[in-house]
Amino acid sequence: MSTLNILMAQMNTLVGDFEGNACRIIDVMGRAQQCHETPIVVFPELTLSGYPPEDLLLRPSIALRVDQALERICSEIEGEAYAIIGYPRRRGEALYNAAGVIHRGEIIAEYYKQCLPNYQVFDEKRYFSQGSSPCITEIEGVNVALSICEDIWEQEPAVQAAAAGAQLLVNLNASPYHCGKLRERWELVSARAKEGDFPIVYVNQVGGQDELVFDGGSFVVSADGQVAAAAPTFQEGEYAVQLDFGGGPARVMGMDVVPPRNDLESTWQALVLGVRDYVNKNRFSGVVLGLSGGIDSALTLAVAVEALGSERVEAVMMPFRYTSRMSVEDAAEQTELQGVTYKVISIEPIYEAFMASLKEEFSDTKPDTTEENLQARCRGVLLMSISNKKGLLVLTTGNKSEMAVGYSTLYGDMAGGFDALKDVPKTLVYDLCRYRNSLGPCIPQRVIDRPPSAELAPDQKDEDSLPPYDVLDRILELYVEQDYSAEAIIATGMDRTQVQRVLRLVDVNEYKRRQAPIGVRLSRRGFGRDRRYPITSGWVIGD
Secondary structure, three states: OOOEEEOOOOOOOOOHHHHHHHHHHHHHHHHHHOOOOOEEEEOOOOOOOOOOOOOHHHHOOOOHHHHHHHHHHHHHOOOOOOOEEEEEEEOEEEEEHHHHEEEEEEEEHHHHHHOOOOOOOOOOOHOOOOOOOEEEEOOOEEEEEEHHHHHHHOOHHHHHHOOOOOOOOOOOOEEEEEOOOHHHHHHHHHHHHHHOOEEEEEEOEEEEEOOOEEOOOOEEEEOOOOOOOOOOOOOOOEEEEEEEOOOOOOEEEEOOOOOOOOOHHHHHHHHHHHHHHHHHHHHEEEEEEEEOOOOOOOOHHHHHHHOOOOHEEEEEEEEOOOOHHHHHHHHHHHHHHHHOOOEOOHHHHHHHHHHOOOOOOHHHEEEEOOOOOOHHHHHHHHHHHHHHHHHEEEOOOHHHHHHHHHHOOOOOOOOOEEEEOOOHHHHHHHHHHHHHHHHOOOOOOOHHHHOOOOOOOOOOHHHHHOOHHHHHHHHHHHHHHOOOHHHHOOOOOOHHHHHHHHHHHHHHHHHHHHOEEEEEOOOOOOOOOOOOOOOOOOOOOOO
């Protein structure tokens, strides 16, 4: 028996970039062989294609692209190193989510994922056929079993591996982040290790892909279920660990356990990584956003600066007759604190031009939300024009609470390409602002302390139209994320009238959410891939 030198390659891949991802793999293997004796380098799930590749998997050329990338990797990895890589694999009419072991220029073992997730953000049964058998290969005298992501969440694949004589289980992952996810993984994998009586190496992808964020946090669990080594979250890199199979239970050596971040820090890091990768992977030179002097745009600006640097961020204050002096002052202070490009463009003349054009249409009517929405649309036109001219991505600033109940304007404050706060409830917005300020001056305290207002009418407050945000967010959490019915929410002590009104607003505003920009997913159920409700429906509201 021997010691295995394992390198957990916590990579940030680009979906669809087979050539680029192959080059990254080859580079990692080259570094590994220079630093470690006979390294076993474990890469994430579907490393070659990136995750999730979605309908790229249906393209006719997928098998050719995979084969070409694998051929290059096999030909350029030298020495005695082992590479364990994830990729889509065509076999006849079937396409599998596969993991292969490459050694001395050949694929010496190949495993096909058995448990295909088809819930929340996952729809792998749309693309992949299901594997049925364990895969055990001997590496340096140790029987190593392979599994992929969801396989570890079910008992059977680990049971199969143990029955086949596995002494170590290697699990490749593309497991997206939500709050508290790392602890869930630790508990689950610990249980599997004890059931199989073998250590488990869990390697996870890191990086942002559209609305998903992958937090890394690769780790090793010993056979007794103890987390014995753990890599940082939200950080790309290669992390080395040794497993000694020299007699008795395998010993895990060479790496400490990096403790999990707290929930606020993890959420902040997820937002920053999600924005950074969306902007960079889509090759935008920077971002522009409307800075209102309110708390949502203040947090969005802080995230953008952390993600991209102040030199790639432009903020635009677009005041109107209802914009308070406090808002103008606070916006200017924040941009000065963060050193971003800052412009002030009044929407007054634009608004008056629109109203003049609509004078006949609006005759014999009283002012209402139409005029309020027009203000937001004036701002949206300005931001999209700046975007077009300068090649900047517009970051919208709506939070999850607003998106849920439709407290937003189509083609106005919803106009843009990415919404960092889309899955951030309003109460969490406040907590994140306080967290960011704990790291250094950033968001003026007055922005946090003042009552929230869209400032679209005189003396307007959000609570004129909505329940207090702590009440609203609790109702939304129960309804949207936990699927409680109206009666079940009321039974928790909530006011019946408020509950029924909020649930109705959620249901009737699905049409708005369908047209909203994507944004970072942070919860178990965000608006987007997680939650797919019909717009046209006879469903009884609130059930």
